[in-house]
Amino acid sequence: MTHQDELKQLVGKEAVKFIKDNMVVGLGTGSTVKFMVDALGQRVTDEHLSIIGVPTSERTRQQANRLGIPTKGVDEVDHIDLTIDGADQIDKHFQGIKGGGAAHLWEKIVAINSDKNMWIVDESKMADQLGTFPLPLEVIPYGSTQLFKRLKEKGYQPEFRMAADKHVTTDSNNYIIDLHMHQIDDPKSLALDLDQMTGIVEHGLFLNIVNTVIVGRETGPQVLHAR
Numbered sequence: 001m002t003h004q005d006e007l008k009q010l011v012g013k014e015a016v017k018f019i020k021d022n023m024v025v026g027l028g029t030g031s032t033v034k035f036m037v038d039a040l041g042q043r044v045t046d047e048h049l050s051i052i053g054v055p056t057s058e059r060t061r062q063q064a065n066r067l068g069i070p071t072k073g074v075d076e077v078d079h080i081d082l083t084i085d086g087a088d089q090i091d092k093h094f095q096g097i098k099g100g101g102a103a104h105l106w107e108k109i110v111a112i113n114s115d116k117n118m119w120i121v122d123e124s125k126m127a128d129q130l131g132t133f134p135l136p137l138e139v140i141p142y143g144s145t146q147l148f149k150r151l152k153e154k155g156y157q158p159e160f161r162m163a164a165d166k167h168v169t170t171d172s173n174n175y176i177i178d179l180h181m182h183q184i185d186d187p188k189s190l191a192l193d194l195d196q197m198t199g200i201v202e203h204g205l206f207l208n209i210v211n212t213v214i215v216g217r218e219t220g221p222q223v224l225h226a227r
C-alpha cells in the first residue's frame with residue numbers, strides 16, 4: 001500500500017466512528033471512500049450495526065452489497081442522516097471540487113438531500129485556491145461538441161474525458177468534460193455561469209455543502225468543522 005493509501009485508509013476508518021446504529025448513510029465514491037466502506041462493512045459484521053447505505057455510484061453499491069451493507073436508492077429513503085464522501089480539492093473556505101471519478105452528479109444529489117456532509121481526504125487535497133484540479137462537468141452527449149466549443153470560447157479550456165479513445169460515461173450515461181482552468185478566482189460566479197449553460201447536467205463545484213472534513217495527515221486524522 002502506498003503512503004497516500006495509508007492516509008486514505010486512516011480517514012476512512014476515522015469517518016465510520018461517526019456512524020451510529022439505525023442511521024441512513026450516504027456512501028460517496030472513489031478510492032478514499034472505498035476504504036471507508038470496507039471499515040463500515042467490518043462494523044456491520046462485528047457490531048451487527050443496523051444501517052442503510054445510499055450509494056452514489058454503481059461501484060459503491062456493489063462494494064457495499066458485497067460486504068453485507070444493505071442499500072437503498074436515494075428515492076427510496078425519506079431522509080439521509082450523514083453522507084461521507086471523498087473530494088478532489090478543498091480550499092480554505094471548505095469549497096470543493098468533486099467528480100474526478102465521474103460520480104459528482106449522483107454525489108451532489110445525495111449530498112443536498114443529507115442532513116450532514118462529511119468529506120474524507122488525504123492532506124494532498126487541501127489547497128489555498130481551487131482550480132489546479134481540472135473541474136469536471138457531466139454533460140448530455142447530444143450537442144456536446146457544440147457545448148465544448150462554447151466552453152472553449154469562454155476560455156474555460158475544456159477537454160473531453162476519454163479512456164482508450166472512447167468517451168468516459170457516467171452512471172447516467174452522460175459524458176464528462178474537464179475544465180483545465182488552473183486557477184478559479186471566484187467559484188460562486190463560475191458555478192452560476194455553468195448552471196446556466198444548456199447541456200451541462202452538473203458541475204463538480206460543491207459550494208457550501210460540507211459540514212466536516214477529516215484530513216489524513218502525517219500526525220494523524222485532523223477533524224475540521226466547516227459550518
Ligand SMILES: O=C[C@H](O)[C@H](O)[C@H](O)COP(=O)(O)O
Pocket residue numbers: 028029030031032033085086087088097098099100101102103104107
Ligand atoms: O467522482 C468522484 C468523486 O467525486 C470522488 O469522491 C473524488 O474524485 C475523490 O476520489 P478519490 O478519493 O479517489 O481521490
